[in-house]
Amino acid sequence: MARFTQTFLSRNAPPRCDCEVDRGVNVELAKTRRLPDLRGFVLPALAFAIWWAVSAIHGGKGGLLVTPEQVWHTTWQQVTSGALAKALGASLAREASGFAIGTILGLALGISLGLSRLATRMIGPSFDTFKQISLFAWIPLISVWFGLGDAAKVVFLSLAALLPVAAHTCDGIHAVPRSYVEAARVFRYTRRQLVWHVILPAALPSIFTGLYLALIYSWLATLGAEYLLVAGSGIGNTLIDGSENFRMDLVLFGIVVVGVVGSLLSGLARAAERAVLKRRGGALLKENV
Amino acid sequence: MTSVVSEGVDIDRVSKHYATLPVLDGVSLRIRAGEFVSVLGASGCGKSTLLRLIAGLDTDHSGEIRVAGERVRDTSLQRGIVFQDHRLFPWLTAAQNVLAALRNAPLSLAEKRRAVAEHIALVGLEGFENAYPHELSGGMAQRVAIARGLVNRPRVLLLDEPFGALDAQTRGRLQNELQRIWQHERITMVLVTHDVDEAIYLGDRVVTMAPRPGRIERIADVNLPRPRERTDPRYVALRDELLAGFAQSPIVQP
Numbered sequence: 001m002a003r004f005t006q007t008f009l010s011r012n013a014p015p016r017c018d019c020e021v022d023r024g025v026n027v028e029l030a031k032t033r034r035l036p037d038l039r040g041f042v043l044p045a046l047a048f049a050i051w052w053a054v055s056a057i058h059g060g061k062g063g064l065l066v067t068p069e070q071v072w073h074t075t076w077q078q079v080t081s082g083a084l085a086k087a088l089g090a091s092l093a094r095e096a097s098g099f100a101i102g103t104i105l106g107l108a109l110g111i112s113l114g115l116s117r118l119a120t121r122m123i124g125p126s127f128d129t130f131k132q133i134s135l136f137a138w139i140p141l142i143s144v145w146f147g148l149g150d151a152a153k154v155v156f157l158s159l160a161a162l163l164p165v166a167a168h169t170c171d172g173i174h175a176v177p178r179s180y181v182e183a184a185r186v187f188r189y190t191r192r193q194l195v196w197h198v199i200l201p202a203a204l205p206s207i208f209t210g211l212y213l214a215l216i217y218s219w220l221a222t223l224g225a226e227y228l229l230v231a232g233s234g235i236g237n238t239l240i241d242g243s244e245n246f247r248m249d250l251v252l253f254g255i256v257v258v259g260v261v262g263s264l265l266s267g268l269a270r271a272a273e274r275a276v277l278k279r280r281g282g283a284l285l286k287e288n289v
Numbered sequence: 290m291t292s293v294v295s296e297g298v299d300i301d302r303v304s305k306h307y308a309t310l311p312v313l314d315g316v317s318l319r320i321r322a323g324e325f326v327s328v329l330g331a332s333g334c335g336k337s338t339l340l341r342l343i344a345g346l347d348t349d350h351s352g353e354i355r356v357a358g359e360r361v362r363d364t365s366l367q368r369g370i371v372f373q374d375h376r377l378f379p380w381l382t383a384a385q386n387v388l389a390a391l392r393n394a395p396l397s398l399a400e401k402r403r404a405v406a407e408h409i410a411l412v413g414l415e416g417f418e419n420a421y422p423h424e425l426s427g428g429m430a431q432r433v434a435i436a437r438g439l440v441n442r443p444r445v446l447l448l449d450e451p452f453g454a455l456d457a458q459t460r461g462r463l464q465n466e467l468q469r470i471w472q473h474e475r476i477t478m479v480l481v482t483h484d485v486d487e488a489i490y491l492g493d494r495v496v497t498m499a500p501r502p503g504r505i506e507r508i509a510d511v512n513l514p515r516p517r518e519r520t521d522p523r524y525v526a527l528r529d530e531l532l533a534g535f536a537q538s539p540i541v542q543p
Binding site for chain 1: 344346364365366368369370372374376378379380389390391392393421423441
């Protein structure tokens with residue numbers, strides 16, 4: 001306990017910030033949010049208009065450029081035939097299992113790196129090196145060991161989720177202000193109480209950042225996995241099919257689906273984060289942006 | 290609320306170094322049970338360090354500190370402490386923060402809840418039990434911190450510049466509150482401050498410390514009835530005397 005506490009005591013934390021400023025910012029936000037902000041739609045609308053115009057002039061010959069109608073037709077086909085549901089279902093199931101496995105392992109790794117000097121000394125250097133290796137560099141090894149099926153993909157996704165969760169959990173724990181740890185010492189907290197009631201709650205905003213990134217990374221990695229470990233179905237396979245059969249309508253449809261799912265996941269994660277952390281006030285939320 | 294007559298604090302030739310830098314040099318002080326002692330000094334004189342040693346947050350020193358006859362070897366629920374930064378946990382409400390101090394107290398949950406309610410009332414924060422620290426003003430947060438420091442019914446309450454970060458009006462109000470609480474609870478209080486006026490207003494004795502290395506320079510008795518009048522000639526004379534002592538001491542290089 002003493003040595004462990006010392007680890008924290010040697011670290012200093014920035015002073016808590018002033019709530020008045022935060023309230024001011026919130027008021028500003030509230031004002032601008034009264035009207036739905038449509039400015040973000042300008043660019044996509046413009047791109048769509050140009051696409052429409054160019055494809056109308058071009059006439060869809062040669063298949064390099066398809067018309068919005070063709071994409072719409074494909075979309076309709078994909079939705080009604082159940083192909084979209086099947087592909088998306090397969091991708092999301094992978095995403096979910098990879099995210100879950102990666103998060104659990106990432107939390108375990110991050111917490112042990114954050115709390116234990118032994119773990120920091122023993123695993124820390126390897127973990128730091130491991131972080132520098134592009135995930136895609138593991139693909140050949142994964143495909144040799146796990147094949148090209150779901151197992152290999154889930155392993156890849158788990159890796160993608162594990163890294164941000166472990167890194168942010170560890171950083172969040174290291175950034176816990178020593179003043180909190182001292183307060184806990186004054187109340188005679190045991191090590192277990194210190195970890196459970198002080199360190200983890202204090203690190204929660206940072207842990208959430210890690211979870212958020214894990215969700216996004218594992219979705220990106222889902223596409224990567226389906227591209228590079230080509231077997232089975234998934235939204236990535238839809239894209240590959242489109243590209244192999246030179247069906248740009250299918251490719252564009254796939255891209256839109258990937259984008260929409262990605263932003264939905266991101267919105268979901270943000271909403272969950274806000275719901276859990278909003279009561280702590282702006283100071284902590286801002287700290288980890 | 291029952292009143293506990295507390296026993297005193299004995300500081301016996303305490304010295305401390307940080308590496309080769311002496312921070313405290315042979316500090317001896319005997320604080321009576323139920324006494325209010327102000328420890329006054331410029332920054333760098335080791336007064337906060339002394340308080341941390343009494344709290345048991347730091348045991349790396351020579352000499353001995355005893356509270357109620359027992360040697361300080363670690364932190365204890367018998368010694369509460371209030372820091373300048375309130376150190377409330379931002380993820381807990383005011384009441385939960387006070388309750389957090391009772392986690393290892395030998396009480397039932399119902400007793401703990403009652404103690405929390407009593408101490409929230411003691412610092413005048415009824416109605417703010419469910420407020421989070423960021424929703425409280427600096428003065429209110431410091432009141433919660435005082436409630437949290439007292440809730441274990443310690444023999445000694447250590448106060449490390451508890452009002453240093455507050456505006457003058459709030460500080461004045463909280464000084465009166467603290468005096469009322471001290472008179473009500475009859476426990477020993479040690480207040481570390483760099484505010485001469487605060488030291489005299491609250492202390493039975495004012496211990497002035499000098500820096501480099503930190504040592505006790507003088508101990509002044511404040512034999513004035515409470516609540517003290519800041520315009521009382523004797524008050525003014527003592528303040529001038531202590532301030533003059535400050536002016537003479539060498540400037541500490543940061």
